[in-house]
Structure formats: structure tokens, C-alpha cells
């Protein structure tokens with residue numbers, strides 16, 4: 546991908562604080578971290594986002610995410626870690642090369658939690674049915 550910033554990092558065309566590399570995957574620190582040790586894990590094979598990526602790519606990546614997350618937690622003395630991917634601009638995706646965020650969490654770090662809301666059981670059941678029909 547010509548204009549993909551993460552492909553450029555993978556190809557060493559621009560620098561990054563690389564913390565893990567093998568033939569299929571790369572991990573490096575986020576340039577604007579949410580917390581100390583915030584890292585990104587990317588497959589070397591470009592896909593724009595989570596849902597367009599190949600199952601095999603995800604299968605290969607997940608154990609590496611686990612290994613790197615453990616190292617990030619140890620190195621930062623984190624008490625927890627958020628492991629997530631943003632799919633689509635509406636979900637906050639800015640870089641369209643699949644990546645997983647590893648965000649170390651510390652007690653009292655005051656990072657905003659998801660705004661949970663109440664929902665009627667009937668509405669919840671309808672949504673559950675609609676999702677099942679689409680699987």
C-alpha cells in the first residue's frame with residue numbers, strides 16, 4: 546500500500562519504537578499514547594481494517610498480541626490492559642491498516658469508560674435476533 550503509514554513503518558521507511566518483529570507481525574509504540582506503554586500490533590500484510598482481514602492473519606496475530614500484552618504489562622507495572630481495534634471511522638479508526646491497541650491501565654488513571662445506558666429487554670431481544678440472522 547503506497548500511502549499507508551503503517552506499511553511505511555513496516556518497510557522501515559519511517560522510524561518507530563519497534564518492540565516486536567517477526568515475518569508476519571510488527572509491534573511498536575503509539576506516537577500519541579493514551580497511557581504509558583501504549584503499543585500497536587499490526588500484521589505485515591496490509592488489510593484496511595478488521596472485517597476485511599483474512600482469518601489466517603487474525604489467527605496468526607492473536608497469540609502474538611497475547612505475548613506482547615503480557616510484556617507491556619510487566620514493563621509498565623500495569624494493573625490491567627485494554628486490547629482493542631477500531632473498525633471504521635465512526636468507531637474512531639484513523640489509520641486504515643489493521644492494528645490492535647494495547648493500552649496499559651492503572652488504578653485511578655481516570656480514562657473515560659464506555660457510556661453504558663439502560664435498555665428494554667424487548668429491544669435487547671430484537672437486536673439479538675437481528676444479529677443472529679446475520680451470522
Ligand code: 5GP
Pocket residue numbers: 550561562573574575576577578585630631637638639640641
Ligand atoms: P486508530 O484511531 O486508527 O485506531 O489508531 C491509530 C493510532 O496510530 C493512533 O493512536 C495514533 O496515535 C497512532 N499513529 C498515527 N500515526 C502514527 C505514526 O506515524 N507512528 C506511530 N508510532 N503511531 C502513529
Ligand code: ZN
Pocket residue numbers: 546549550551552553591592641642
Ligand atoms: Zn498498510
